Amino acid sequence: MKVIIIGAGPGGLTAALHLHRLGVEVSVHESVRPIKPLGVGINLLPHAVRELTILGLDPALAAASIATGELAYYNKTGSLIWREPRGRAAGYHWPQYSIHRGRLQMLLYDTAVERLGRGQVHPGHHLAGFEQDAAGVTARFTDRTTGEPVGEERGDVLIGADGIHSVVRRAFYPSEATPPFGGRILWRGITEGPPFLSGKTMIMAGHPDVKFVAYPICPDMAASGRALINWIAELQVGGGKAPIPRDWNRLADRAHFAPAFAGMKFDWLDAPALIAGAPEVYEFPLIDRDPVPRWTFDRVTLLGDAAHPMFPIGSNGASQAILDAAALADALAGNPDPLAALRTYEERRLAPTSQLVLNNRRHGPEIVMQLAEERAPQGFKNVSEVFAPGELADIAQKYKVAAGFDRDRLNALGQGPEPA
Ligand SMILES: Cc1cc2nc3c(=O)[nH]c(=O)nc-3n(C[C@H](O)[C@H](O)[C@H](O)COP(=O)(O)OP(=O)(O)OC[C@H]3O[C@@H](n4cnc5c(N)ncnc54)[C@H](O)[C@@H]3O)c2cc1C
The missing domain is CATH 3.50.50.60 (FAD/NAD(P)-binding domain)
Structure with missing residues (x-):
């Protein structure tokens, strides 16, 4: 063969x-x-x-x-919606890697x-x-x-x-x-900055129309007490046709999206500083x-x-x-x-x-951000005001099953057969 x-x-x-x-x-x-x-x-x-x-x-x-080590969702004002351990911290036999x-x-x-x-x-x-x-x-x-x-x-x-x-x-x-353009564009960049939260947390803040994702990706930088932070800013721009081609390497002008994220300056992460600090920013339309x-x-x-x-x-x-x-x-x-x-x-x-x-x-598991926005557009003091008991855990677990990484089922597979 x-x-x-x-x-x-x-x-x-x-x-x-x-x-x-x-x-x-x-x-x-x-x-x-x-x-x-x-x-x-x-x-x-x-x-x-x-x-x-x-x-x-x-x-x-x-x-x-x-x-x-963990994944955390926040609303647009920086209030925590859901946090869960990831990889080995969640009991998987294998890590999750950024x-x-x-x-x-x-x-x-x-x-x-x-x-x-x-x-x-x-x-x-x-x-x-x-x-x-x-x-x-x-x-x-x-x-x-x-x-x-x-x-x-x-x-x-x-x-x-x-x-x-x-x-x-x-x-x-x-x-x-x-398929028709879903109306959203992703802007992506990498910025050196101070570590945030656990130093190995992936965060998502906002909701699908104005969303900011960040996570560190460089172990060498982490060892020196700094972080190389990958970030994605996603914005609903509307329109029936994608205004840009699907080119992973297309450079972007941050003036097109940075103002929409000006309010995402939290005490645990400064999104505007990350956007401003990236040497290059790339754009990609959200089309599958x-x-x-x-x-x-x-x-x-x-x-x-x-x-x-x-x-x-x-x-x-x-x-x-x-x-x-x-x-x-x-x-x-x-x-x-x-x-x-x-x-x-x-x-x-x-x-x-x-x-x-x-x-x-x-929206996959990120539906929790959409629901938080719909149910509490002015924000909330405690997430229990917005979600029923067990609702957030249920959404997270269902997505893991759908995407094939339910922990117990995966761990039960072991390492797989060795070649003959
Ligand atoms: C340059 C580039 C940058 C990317 N950056 C990101 C990113 O920042 N974030 C993200 O989430 N995803 C990114 N992706 C997509 C991501 O890699 C994929 O979603 C995922 O890893 C699945 O990988 P894949 O191997 O199926 O496809 P890809 O990673 O897209 O790999 C396909 C490969 O096929 C090659 N190829 C295409 N046409 C031909 C042809 N006719 N003959 C021979 N070779 C061909 C391409 O050059 C490419 O190397 C990027 C993809 C590319 C190509």
Whole structure:
């Protein structure tokens, strides 16, 4: 069995490492050359960390991340709505990590080059097209900067892990419409500052129309008594059509959103100072895609953002891509018939991730911020005035079940089988 992976993001690289571990021949093809540590912070939930731990990556991850200790939601005036421990502090066997996306990608990329061999990892290979027949699939690559052909590869299976603008997905859904713009834009940045709260807390303040998220991502900075704080400012801007393209690297002017967050200067966090202090700010429109009925078309399937781009809510973008990767590798290693294996993978992953896409449109676990705003727009003294007993815990737990990281069920899985 030979597997061709398109895309060296967290999803594609994790799939490559899991397949290699299970003894399956695999190559990775990535448009970009050289690979650069792009993006800002992301979170890896314990179920995704479990999969990376099986790959032996936990020591390197721990050295590159902050082990998130708690998650706390506040209303727009800084009153606490809900706080819960996360990762090991919550009794999981695996941590939750806050990490720079680029650092995670480089860690996975370097590991893939080391384990698969440099000859199996191909930066500068942009998938231009592919054809499949009864015996295999052929992928054709170009240099994205010149458009010149740079080669082709034949394999048994092709995995489209090529992100939100997936070429592989477009081949099967050529006229897929982009869902209507939800009217919200995310501005993202990283700022050095004093540590806040526990020094490993992820906070969200406001409500979905005016929301500020912050968490530290750099262990080296934490060791020196400072914090490198990843932040996201999200604002309802309205309009039926996204005013900006879906480009993760698009630089933004903070004058467009900073005034809306001027009031979020709390005694435990100064959001305006974080916004002002970031060397660069990036913007991204909040658009996902409708779930599709199929990812697998004979020898070709989709994974990660190519399969189920979702609103970045509940820390699930990278985590779900990593779960896809492990499920795909298990299916392919466990079945000599690649077509049947890809169907098994789809059966396991399509329904839960589709549900999550829809759940995140309804704000996922962040619905508590929306409810606090609706029920107490002037604020509250005590959260018990706003929520019924057990309501907040119930919302948090239901989302964990939906996203596959209910603690007891996850812990019961243990570390997973060792390769034969
Ligand atoms: C540059 C970049 C920055 C990001 N920054 C953030 C961030 O700050 N916060 C956040 O929450 N999420 C960010 N994301 C998205 C996040 O990485 C994903 O939501 C999540 O990790 C799932 O990963 P993935 O591997 O499925 O997709 P991605 O991370 O999008 O990876 C897809 C990969 O496929 C490559 N690719 C695309 N088309 C082709 C092609 N035709 N041929 C070959 N390769 C191709 C891309 O260059 C990319 O490396 C970013 C994505 C990218 C690409």
